[in-house]
Amino acid sequence: MLLFPAAALVFLCLLVPLFYVLVLSLNHAVTGDVALHAALTPENYVRLFSRWFYSRILVRTVWLSVLTTVLCAVFGTVLSLSLWRTAGRKRAYLILIVASPLLVSIVTRTYGWMVVLGDTGLVNAVLMHLHVISSPLHMMYTQGAVVVGLVHVFLPMMVLSVLAALDKIDPAIPEAAMSLGAGRFATFWKVIFPLAIPGLSAGITIVFSLSMSSYVTPALMGGSNAGMLTTLIYQQFVVTYNWHFGSALVMVLLATSLLVLVLLLAESSRRTRAWLTRK
Amino acid sequence: MNSIDMPTGWGDRIFTALMRSLVYVLYAFLLAPLICVVIVSFNAEAVQTFPPQHWSFHWYAVAMETHSFTHGLLVSAVLALVATLIAAPAGVAAALALNRSNWKGKAWVEAIFLAPLVVPGLVAGIAILVATAALNVRDAPVRLLIGHIVIVLPYVIRTTLASLARLDPQIAEAALTLGAGRFTAFRLITLPLIKQGLTAGMLFGFILSFDDVSVSLFLSDARTVTLPLAIMSYLQYSFDPSVAAISSLLIGVTLIFIIVLERRMGVKKLFTG
Numbered sequence: 415m416l417l418f419p420a421a422a423l424v425f426l427c428l429l430v431p432l433f434y435v436l437v438l439s440l441n442h443a444v445t446g447d448v449a450l451h452a453a454l455t456p457e458n459y460v461r462l463f464s465r466w467f468y469s470r471i472l473v474r475t476v477w478l479s480v481l482t483t484v485l486c487a488v489f490g491t492v493l494s495l496s497l498w499r500t501a502g503r504k505r506a507y508l509i510l511i512v513a514s515p516l517l518v519s520i521v522t523r524t525y526g527w528m529v530v531l532g533d534t535g536l537v538n539a540v541l542m543h544l545h546v547i548s549s550p551l552h553m554m555y556t557q558g559a560v561v562v563g564l565v566h567v568f569l570p571m572m573v574l575s576v577l578a579a580l581d582k583i584d585p586a587i588p589e590a591a592m593s594l595g596a597g598r599f600a601t602f603w604k605v606i607f608p609l610a611i612p613g614l615s616a617g618i619t620i621v622f623s624l625s626m627s628s629y630v631t632p633a634l635m636g637g638s639n640a641g642m643l644t645t646l647i648y649q650q651f652v653v654t655y656n657w658h659f660g661s662a663l664v665m666v667l668l669a670t671s672l673l674v675l676v677l678l679l680a681e682s683s684r685r686t687r688a689w690l691t692r693k
Numbered sequence: 694m695n696s697i698d699m700p701t702g703w704g705d706r707i708f709t710a711l712m713r714s715l716v717y718v719l720y721a722f723l724l725a726p727l728i729c730v731v732i733v734s735f736n737a738e739a740v741q742t743f744p745p746q747h748w749s750f751h752w753y754a755v756a757m758e759t760h761s762f763t764h765g766l767l768v769s770a771v772l773a774l775v776a777t778l779i780a781a782p783a784g785v786a787a788a789l790a791l792n793r794s795n796w797k798g799k800a801w802v803e804a805i806f807l808a809p810l811v812v813p814g815l816v817a818g819i820a821i822l823v824a825t826a827a828l829n830v831r832d833a834p835v836r837l838l839i840g841h842i843v844i845v846l847p848y849v850i851r852t853t854l855a856s857l858a859r860l861d862p863q864i865a866e867a868a869l870t871l872g873a874g875r876f877t878a879f880r881l882i883t884l885p886l887i888k889q890g891l892t893a894g895m896l897f898g899f900i901l902s903f904d905d906v907s908v909s910l911f912l913s914d915a916r917t918v919t920l921p922l923a924i925m926s927y928l929q930y931s932f933d934p935s936v937a938a939i940s941s942l943l944i945g946v947t948l949i950f951i952i953v954l955e956r957r958m959g960v961k962k963l964f965t966g
Binding site for chain 1: 702720723791805811825839911
């Protein structure tokens with residue numbers, strides 16, 4: 415059958431390996447041992463959730479991802495609305511500007527932020543030149559720097575997602591609202607925004623999942639103060655060679671992303687059903 | 694939505710002005726790092742001061758001679774090419790099958806094919822590492838290839854499926870009733886019609902494979918390093934503008950790709966299906 419090659423590829427190259435990781439996470443942790451064993455134990459998960467050192471990193475990862483997602487949602491909606499109201503060539507160019515960071519490697523983008531936020535970077539140079547500050551602000555290697563980097567990386571995704579939903583709105587609807595006397599903000603909040611929610615929730619899912627699993631930006635911009643789940647995973651696999659504990663961390667990461675996806679899908683289908691069957 | 698007469702009370706005017714300035718700030722925010730990288734690449738000194746005191750092409754020459762960069766470029770390009778060439782036929786076949794059929798579990802099958810998009814790249818990379826290690830496969834190029842195929846495949850399937858959905862099935866059917874074999878009908882009729890979507894998916898997959906870090910991070914070894922990884926490890930011990938130079942080159946090449954993509958299919962459609 416035609417499906418076979420692609421199905422085999424996905425199955426063998428992704429699904430089976432994921433199963434390996436699951437089994438490894440349930441094996442007894444032995445440094446350097448990478449073979450799978452039949453004896454299963456939850457000790458790796460217990461270690462993750464019972465020691466605050468590790469749990470704190472998980473909490474911080476979720477918190478920074480939530481922050482990034484909220485900021486992306488707010489700013490992304492603003493940009494999408496502006497793009498939605500632009501027409502023709504100008505719109506095509508603006509969409510290009512918004513989308514182009516996505517196709518530049520994340521290393522380049524993160525490096526760009528290191529240049530902008532560094533002690534001798536753009537922001538400090540401008541502020542010192544204007545004599546607002548006398549010595550450089552240390553903005554790099556903080557949780558804030560990580561959030562800035564992450565928002566920059568994922569904002570285009572949110573914009574494109576919301577824009578897709580906005581484009582499906584019949585322009586007659588907000589026109590009708592305004593001809594009935596609604597001000598700009600009221601039209602936005604009561605008419606346009608509810609119709610854009612499918613795009614917004616898709617964007618939120620994508621951005622949250624990607625933030626949680628982002629490695630480069632936290633690693634390069636976070637330093638030791640802003641260790642996230644991904645940098646911890648990297649350490650387990652590359653430094654301490656505890657692949658079992660690392661696998662447990664990976665499973666938790668995957669579970670969190672899938673959980674958010676499922677929750678959002680369930681919530682948005684519930685809302686759609688409620689709206690369709692309203693009296 | 695462009696030709697409506699907006700009511701202009703005071704609240705509306707302030708709201709509009711605020712929103713407009715916010716939009717400008719956001720565009721600046723989006724472009725600032727990339728522009729800074731390009732500016733810094735022309736910095737004559739090794740220390741990255743802003744703005745550069747003296748301008749020079751020096752670091753571009755240094756970057757082109759840095760072995761890890763040139764080797765990384767080769768690895769990334771070959772990897773992306775091979776992965777795309779393998780993923781494309783498999784993806785087209787899958788898209789054809791998905792488009793044609795209507796079985797009960799179709800939504801689930803579609804979901805499985807788009808699974809690589811749901812699974813974070815880091816997770817996929819580690820999974821492949823663990824599985825290949827357990828099977829005693831230590832070859833980095835093989836591991837990388839597997840990972841990158843997984844990256845490219847869903848995008849090819851998605852764009853090809855979108856192209857097929859817009860295609861009238863009667864056209865291919867007509868070819869079949871006129872005596873063409875299935876493959877001939879596909880080759881002469883369907884393929885030219887979906888070519889736009891397919892090449893867009895392939896180009897997009899190629900770029901994502903080339904730029905990828907999260908999947909490649911755990912799959913490369915000391916001898917086989919992709920360009921983004923080479924840049925990243927260079928950054929960890931040296932901060933000179935040759936990184937900016939190679940990054941600017943990448944930005945330039947990406948820009949060309951984007952313009953080509955936009956002409957062929959429109960970038961927005963790629964991301965949102």
